[in-house]
Each structure stands twice: as structure tokens, then as C-alpha cells.
Amino acid sequence: MSLKPVIYVFIFLIQVAVFSQEEPVKSYTLNQCISLALENNLNLKSTELNANSADVNFKQSKANLLPTLNGNYNIGVNNGRSIDPFTNSYINQELTFSNANLNLDATIFNGFRLLNSVKQDKFNKQASDMEIEEAKQDLILRVTLAYLQVLNSRDVLELSKKRLIATNEQLKRQEDLYNEEVGNPADYADIIGQKSMDETNILTSKSALNNAKLNLVRILNLQDGFTIDTKDLIMGLEGYPYSSEEVYIDALQNLATFKAKDLRIKAAKKGISVAKSQFVPEISVFGQLNTNYSSAAETFTETGSRVVETSDFVVSGGQNLSVFTNQTEFNSQKINYSDQFDNNLNTVIGLSVNVPLFNGFRAKNDVALQKIQLEESLIELERTQQNIKNAIDQVHFDMEAAFLRYQSLLKQVEAYKESFRINEIRFNNGASNFLAYITSKNNLDNSQTNLANAKYEYFLRVIVLEYYRGESFSSI
Template identity: 40%
Template sequence: MKRRVIFGSFFFFLLRITAWAQHFTLQQCIDTALAKNISVKQSSLLAETAEVNLKQARANLLPDLNANVNHGINEGRSIDPFTNAYVNQSVNYANYGINSGVVLFNGMSLQNSVKQTAYAYDASRMEWQQAKDNLTLNVILAYLQVLNNEDLVSSATKQKELSAKQLERLDILDKQGAVAPSQVSDVKGQLMNDELNILNLRNSLQTAKLTLAQLMNVPYSEAMNLERINTEDFLTAYAKSSSEVYETALQQFSLVKAVELRKKSYEYAVKSARGSLYPSLVLGGSVQTNYSSAAQNAGGKISYKDQLSNNVFSGLNLGLRIPVFNSFRAKNNIRLAGIALRNSELVEEGTKLQLQQQIEQAHLNMTNAYERYKTLLEQVSAYTTSFKAAEARFTAGVGTSVDYLIAKNNLDRANINLISTKYDFVLRKKVLDYYQNANAK
């Protein structure tokens, strides 16, 4: 008995955890999607790669430093590395050295490369932000779609309850012979139609939940429960015109910033490529020492330590490399960089043009949705009055079932259209907010 009680308590605890796990606020949905979305993660990796390229470009300005160690054995006739004289014996030798070099000038190619990669890094960050903004918008739209379908199911359920009450009343009257059987069958058919409508709407609701779950990269569950949002707060006319939204988007939209930064990056890529036409000035230096087992003086063989200390020599050099002919490599690299720059200009132009067209379309859709919403409000009010009158007549036995059902269906359709249009209008406003990087989370 005790084990069953413990098991029952544990099972109840699991149910509570599961129920809690399936409850999401809008912010939780957004955060979950951003944390788990693969495309966003890949965009983040591209930004990290661009950051590494920038660090390397900056590091290329620093001097290099290399050390070398060589040990070997010469057999037979060879040159003694200590005396540079010919010897005919086995000689052990060693060389140690450190060398360094720094580019003093190469037509500002390295400096422009740093600027090129810096703009490319900033562009990658903006593209990463754009990926997050896109996902955020899609989650918001999917979230609102779930709420929309929940409201439709709720409205359809109320319609069914009303039909069920009328059928219950008519069944009583039919048993008393007070109504025609056709009226009972008419209302019964309406009840079946309401139930079928609920089934279709519930299917749409689960489809919307599936879409949201997939955006979040979490397992789909019918038990998903979303925190309600008061959409009435958003049912006001949009304050900005399409041109105002576009002007704001040019300043705020991440994708616009990204293409502008990419163009800047390509501008400096051209400058960096042109640097290869100029002479390169390089400063270098080295310190070397060596050892030879054949080395000796009047006192006999010189020790390893003494040789390393006595044989130290250093060098300093300043080199100038003047490009004369390199198989047209420099010229073609400059041309390729120029082509990439012109393409980036076209990408920027096309992105802004497409953005303007999308905003104009979105603003028109929003305006139409708002006008439909206001019209449907009046329609629902008018059909509500008509239905109440038809219901009163039908209940009093002076109206027909046909008149009652027509009035009810008109009101039902108007209510469903009003709910759908209300959410459609809110969705359209969210799209316009998205273009201004002003998503309300």
C-alpha cells in the first residue's frame, strides 16, 4: 500500500512538471528558439570566424620571430663549420639562431587589410543579428497564430453550446407535439455542423502549435499552453506611413547595416590589393651561433659551451622588394576586388529596393486589415441585433428554424471573421515593427 502511495505521488509530481514545462510566455518562446535554432548558431560561428580573421589581420602588422636549431654529422671530406677548412674526419656540428623581420611599408596593404576585415566582422555581426531578428519575428507570428486559433475554438464552442441548448428545448417541445419535427432536425443539423467546425479549428490549433514548437526546436505536444496576450492593446491605427517606416528601417534594419558594411569591406579590399603594386620595405635581423667537434686551438679541443659563447654573430638587413612583373597577378587581383566591390554595391541597392517594396506591401496589408477590422466590428454589432430578434421570435414560436439558423450562421461567420481579422491586423503591425527593429517581446 505504501509503495502504491509513493508511486502515485511521484506520478502526480511528474504530471505537474510536465504541465509546467509545457507553459510558455512569449519571451520564453523567443529565448528558447534563439538558444536552439541551428541557423542562428551557424550565423554566430560565421561571426566568430570573421573575428578570428580580424585578429589575424592585426597580428600581421607585428614582427615575426623564429628560432632554428640544427644538429648533424658529416662523414669523410667536408668543410669544418668552425674554421671553414677542409677536414677528412667525422664532424659533429650544431647551429642555433633567432631571426625576426617586420614589414615597414607595402603600399598600406596590411593596414587596409585590417580595415577590410574589421568591416567584414561588423557585417557578420549584423547578419547574425538579422538571423535572430528573423527568427524572433517568426516566433511572434507563430505565437499569435496559436492564440488566434484558440480564440476561434473558443468562439466555435460557444456557438455549439447555443445550438445544443436550442436543440434541448426543441426536443422537449417535440415530445409535446408543440413544434414541427423539421425544426428539430434543422437545429440538430446545425449542431453537427458546429461540432465539425470545432474539429477543423482544433486541427488548425494543433498545426499552429506544431509550427511554434518546430521554430523553438522543442518536441511537439498537444498540451502546450501559452500565456495570453491582450491583443486589444494593439488594435489602434498604425502611426507611421510606409515611407516613414522605410526611412527608419534604413537606419535600424540589421540587414541594411550588414550590406553597407560589406560594401565598406570590399572598398578596403580594393585598396589592399592595390598595395601590391608598390615596393615593399622589410627590416630583418638575426643572431646565430654554432658548434663543431673539429674545433680546437693551441690548448686542444674547444668546449661546447665556449664555442656557443664565442661563435655568436648577428646581422641586420633592410630589404626593398620592387614589383616589376608577376604574371599580371597583382593587376588581376585588383580587378577581381573591383568586381566584388561593384557586386556589393548592387547587393546594397537591391536589398534597399526590396526592403522598400516589402514595407510598402506590408503597410498596405496592415491598412486593409485595419479597415476590415473596423467594418467587421460594425457587422458583428448588426448581426448580433438581428440574431437576438430572430432568437426571440423562434423561442416564442412565431419564427421559423430557417430564419433562426440564417441569423445564427451570419453572426457566427461574422464573429469568426472578426477574430481572424483582429489577429491579422496585429500580425501586420508586428511585421512593420520588425522592419524598424522594434519587435515587442
Template identity: 35%
Template sequence: MKKFFGIAVLVGGLFIQQVYAQDSATGNHLLTLQQCVETAIKNNAAVNRAGFQSESNEVNLQQAKGNRLPFVNGAIYHGINQGRSIDPFSNGYINQNISFANYGLNASISVWNGAAIRNSIQQNLLTFEAGKMDWQQEKDNITINVILAYLSVLNNQELLNASIKQVAVTRQQAERLDLLNKDGAIAPATYYDVKGQLASDEINVVNNRNTLASSKLDLAQHMNIAYDKNMELQKINESLTPVLYDATVDMIYEQALLQLAFVKAADLRKQSAASGVKAAKGLLTPTLSLNGSLGTNYSSAASLQKLLSTTEAQTDSYVLNGASKLPVIAPQGNYETQKITYGNQWTNNFNSSISLSLQIPILNGLQAKSRLKQAKITEKQTTFEANTTKIQLRQNIEQAYLNMSAALDRYTQLQMQVQDFTESFRSAEVRFNAGAATVVDYIIAKNNMDRATINLIAAKYDYVLRTKVLDFYQGKLSY
């Protein structure tokens, strides 16, 4: 958190009217700040991981919502029995090979479970929203890093341009003294002192050029693209007017609470944890469910006897007629065994059921109670994190505001210093050219002016940085 704030959230209001421009002189395409940020967001691994996590959270939310729907399962069984087995049609023992099939459809829906499902949906919804804020925060993080790198390139480019101008001034003086030295009009030491100063200025150019290349490499790495030493950046069209920021710390803090993604994420996680506690409590209550089922079966042994004809035949029974036994004649049917068709068995064996069940948790290995305790701990932790986030936010806004005020004072003083040292150098140069001042006086005056100019460039970017930090806290940044 502190590292994040320390990076200082430089999110650019530096996103100012960026277009994909073309340099007419060189023909090179300029990279705008918007392009750099968009490229970095697209290529950044952390941003993509946060995006995947957001998608995963959405799936979890859909699953939680799905728990409100009935649980429906179908089952189909086909098999063959050999030897002695139970006929699924008659439920009696048979000793033959048979094929069989069972079909079933079961459904169950929770009627009441202590609002555990409803609170679980709310918990996952808030987690999903927090995940989207995390995704946005990762985008903000890479945006900050890109803007820091972008400003660094612009700053180093200006430093390089300033050092090149300093070399030009010194070279012009060295060339003038070279002619005077050849004519014997000056002491050789004067010429060589200025020539040594020229070498120092040229070394500064080399150092600044290397620093610029390094900052371009850093920007390319943040964008996750190949390094191009010819990379050109469009300058930020900033009309720099050093004035005190037009909002107080309290105003900035109130806006930050409403705008910053990581603050919203912390609050959403706190709310999600509270719903998690309610969902865990629901698991300790009885669950009332409505159940239903449909089923049928088939057996290859299923058959029926079809009556073909009837004849009269003597039976083993008799009646007594005095001392005589008279046989009993009774009708006897002639039957044909016929297999019951698959379709008829499907219809004849069809069955259905409906029921209500009440499941009362009595002892489940302390799972429900442990889950409730963990949910309460998570609620305490997320509440602490949310409060800590806001405290740190307030502290960093106060520090950023103080830094802005200090940067403003430094920039204002350096502006006056540059004016003074520029005038001092102009006077020293006139006197030196006229032979009224020593080379030491000239070099000192020039170094003072050069140093003040370099410091002013750094102060300018420092002031822009501090004001854009405060803009970011209030959500005032736009492309």
C-alpha cells in the same frame, strides 16, 4: 530578401511584459513569447552557423592585424656526417664522423607596402562587423518565424474557444427542441435541422482543435524542441485600439535604415569591398622590409692546439760556413689537441646581420592585377546589393503600411458586422423560441453571427501583425 519581407518581420512588440507565469487552475507552466524566442535562437542551426562565421571573421581580423608585427622564425639543426664532408667549424674537408648543430633566428618587418596591410585590416574589420549583423539578422529571422507561429497558436486557440461557445448555444437549443419534439409540440424536421447544425458546429470544433495542434507542432519545430500537445501559451496583453499608425512611410523608412541589421550588413560589405580595392592596389607597389638575423654553430671536429713545452731541435735547414753546412737549431713546441667546448663554440661562432630589402613586383603571373580586378568587381556587386536592399526595403514598408490601413478598415467594419449579426441572431432566437420564425431563419442568423465572429478574430490578429511589422522596421520592439 522578398521572402524575408513577405514573412513580414512580425517581430513582436509582441515582446510585451512576458514572464514565466503559472496557471493556478491547471498547474501547467505557461510559455511566454520571450521564452519561445530565446529557446528558438539558442537551438536554431542557422543562428549557430552565423555565430561560428562571426567567430571565423574575428580570427581573420586578428590575422590581418598580425601582419603588422615582425615575422620571426627560429631554426635548430642537429645532425651527423659520415665520411668525407665539410667541417662547419673550419670550413675545410675532413674524412671522419662528426656531429654538428646550427642555430638561427631570423626576423623581418614590413616598413612600407603601399598601405596594403592597413587597408587589409580595415577590410577585415568591416567584414567582421558585417558578420555580426548577419548573425543578428539570423536571430531576427527566427524571431519572426516564432512570432508568426506564436500568433497562429493564439489565433487558433481563440477560434477553438469561439467554436466551443457556438456548440454550447446550438446544444442548448437542440435540447430544448428535443423536449418539444417528444411532446409533439413541433415538427420533427425542426428538431433534426437544429441537431444537424449541432453536428456541423461540433465538426468545426474538431477541425479547430486539429488546427490548433498543428500550429503548436509548428511552433515546437521552430523552437527545435519536442512537441507537447499540452503546450500552453501566455496571451499577449494587447489593448487593441484600431487607429491609424502614428508614423508616415518616410518616417518609418528613415528609422529602418538606422535600425535593421541586414541594411547595416549591406552597407558594411560595401565599405569592406572599397577597402579591399585599396589593399589590392597596395600589392602592386614595392615593399620595403627591414631584416635581421642571429646565428651560431657547433661541430664535434672543432679543436685547438695547446702548447705544452718548447725544446730546441735540429731542423732540415742549414747555413753555409765556407764549404761547411751547419744545421739550424730552432725551438720546437710540443702541442696537445683539445676539443673546443660546446659553450665556447656557441660564443665564438655567434654572428648577426641587419639589412633593408626592397621587393619590386614586376611579373607575378598577373596575380596582383587579377586580384585588383576581382576586388573592383566585388565593390560594384556590394554597391548594387546595398542599393537594391534599400529599394526593396522602401517597397516593403510601403506595402506593409498599405496592409495596415486595409487591416484597420477591415477590423473596423467587422466590429460593426459582429454587433449587427449578434443583434440579428438575438432577435431571430427570440422569434424562433416563440414559434414566429422558421428553423431556417434561425440557422441562417446563427451562421451569420458565427462567421462574423470568426472573421473578427482573424482580423484582430491581422491588424496586430501589420502594426508590429511597422514597429519592427523602426526598432521599437522590446521584451
């Protein structure tokens, strides 16, 4: 018995076992896609890091209100002529020295610069938090639009497949007639050409679906493939109840981008106050605690006295007589390190006033720059308001047009369904030619595709309008 069939069967079973162990493709609902995007999107993470930086700046500005306390310590060896830090006299020897000090500085008044800096950084932090919310809102919108684009492409693909099924059924009928040499042979060739066209449309629809999925994958920052689950997506086609003006009013109240830009304006105003504080004198108090050590420092203990001859003399009886004196003798002893640090302690306390007289117009120019920053913030808010107002008007107009188009296409699809039903019966019974049949079929297929596109065009615009209103659109 040959072993080849057994080997082939064994390899086949291994392949089946391997493929059966592959993980199934995950299916995500819209809410799951939104959660994944909020968790994985890199742009959102970058915005959150910027907000973290603003939070650190805010904490630091509050900490700047506290006094500063710094310590300093050094030790070294000095050779040659120098000043003895213990006696403050000149010496010419090698000595070891050491110094230690503690400095305290506290600002009492500086034109409220520190307080206004705290308020400015607080507004910047709040603006950064709002920008995170803005990024989340924008990301949710992008995910929802991309998700619906996948649904649209999927529905168009399904319609293309249904076209091919209907064409194959007609092809089977025409093939039987062609083989029986009944009817017009050209009808058989035409239906073959129609099949090729339907297959091409399927490939195009698959490509569009794949591109829509890739776009969604990029937004979600996923590595693996997925399918979509529409069980949590409820879409109804009813007239949109809000006017463009009502949507804009809600947008002004609810969109995070407006709140963020308003906070930036408040921060810019505080920035002007911070810059103006440079014109005001700064008052502060300071204190110091100092001590030092020198290896040349000694203590002297009296041990007695003795008579010694001096270099002086007196003349007595014509003779020079030497002068003697009583000299006290001492015993020297080095002062140790810790004793010197204790004995040499001294403190300093004082008040400092720094009056700005001239600083190269730096203060004046800083104020001017902060005013420019305020103007830029005001213009940015006005620009955003105009852009969003124009966008809302355009989207609202397109939404209404898409809704009317959808209503019109509904009637068109119903009419073409009836037309195709009649032409199909007539064609199958030889009462009509292939041209009338295929024209009717294509009209129905195109109208169904246009209806699907119009439906999602309407949904997409409703979602954008709800985004501007600050409403959730996980279900519509």
C-alpha cells in the same frame, strides 16, 4: 474477502500519485518566448559564430603589423665525406653537428597593405556584428508573428467551442420537443447534423492551433510543450499613424541590414586598396643571430718539439745526406658544446626591397576582382532597399485594408447578433423554421470568426511595419 478490489484501489492510487508529480506545462509570455528564441535558436548561434570568425580575422590583421621573430635549432650525425662546419674544410669521418639561429623580420612599407587590411577587417567585423543584430531583429519578428498566430488559432478554437455549446443547448430543446412529438421532426435531425459540423470545426481549429504551436516551438528550439500567457500583450485597435514612406525612412535609419550592407561596401573599398598595394615595392628590415657546433672541432696545445727526418736530402762529397728538421708537437682537445655555441655566434642585419616587376598579372586581376566585389555590394544594398520598400508598401496597404475590414466586420457582427437573437426567439416559440434559425446562427458564427481573423491580420501587419521602423513590438 477478495483481494482484487484492494489491488485495483492500490494501482489507482499509484497512478494518481505518479500523475500528480508530473511537472505542469510551462506558460510563456511573448517576452519570455523572445528571450528563449534568442538563447536557443540555432540560426542565430551560427550567425554569432560567423561574427566570432570575423573578430579573429580582425585581431590577426592587427597582429600582422608586428615584426615576426622565429627561432630554429637542429642536431644530427653525418657520415662520409662532408664539410666540417667548424673549419669549412673537407673531411671524411663521422661527425655530430648542430645549428641554431634566430630570425627577425619587420615590414617598413608595403603600400599600406597591412593598414588597409586592418581597416577592411574592422569593417567586416562591424558588419558581422550588425548581421547578428539583423538576425535578432528577424528572429524577434518571427517569434512575435508565430506567437500571434497561436493567439489567433486559440481564439478561433474558443469561438468553435462556443458554437458547439450553443448548438448543444438547442439540441437539448429539440430533443425534448422530438420526444414529445411536438414540432417538425426534421428540425431535430438538422440540429444533430449541425452538432457534427461544429465538432468537425473544433477538430479543424485544434489542428490549426497545434500547427501554430509547433511552428513556434521550432523557432524557440524547445523540447517540451507549453502554453501562452498574454498578460504582457496589450493590443489596441487604432489606426496606424505612419505612412509607408515614413516607415521606409525610419527603416533606412534603424534596420541593421542596411547598416551591415553599408559596412560591407566600406570593406570592399578597402579591399581594392589592399589589392593595389601589390603594385608597390615592399621594404623590410631583417636581422639574424646564428651559431653552430661540430664534434670535429678541436683545440691544439703546444707540448714541445723534436727532431725528425724528412724525405728531403742533400748531396755532399758524392753522398746523399738526409735532411732533419725541428717539429713542434701539439696536444689536441675537443671543444665542448656550449663553448662552440658561444664562440661561433654571429649576427646579420640588413634591408630588403622587393620590387614587383611581373607576377602573371595577379595584382591586376586581384584589383579587378575586388572592384567586382564592390559592385556586388552596391547592387546588394540597392536590391535590399528596393525589396524592403516594396514590402513596406504592400504590408502598409494590407494593414489599412485589414483595419477597414475589421471596422466593417464589427458592424456585421453586431447586426448578426441582433438577427440571431430575434430568429432564436422566433424559432424557440415556433414562429420561424429551422432554416432561418441555422442561417442566422451560421452568419453570426462566421462573422465572429472573420472578425477574429481580421483583428490578427491587422496586428500582424502592424508588427511587420514596426519591425521595419526598428521599434520594439513586445506590446502593441
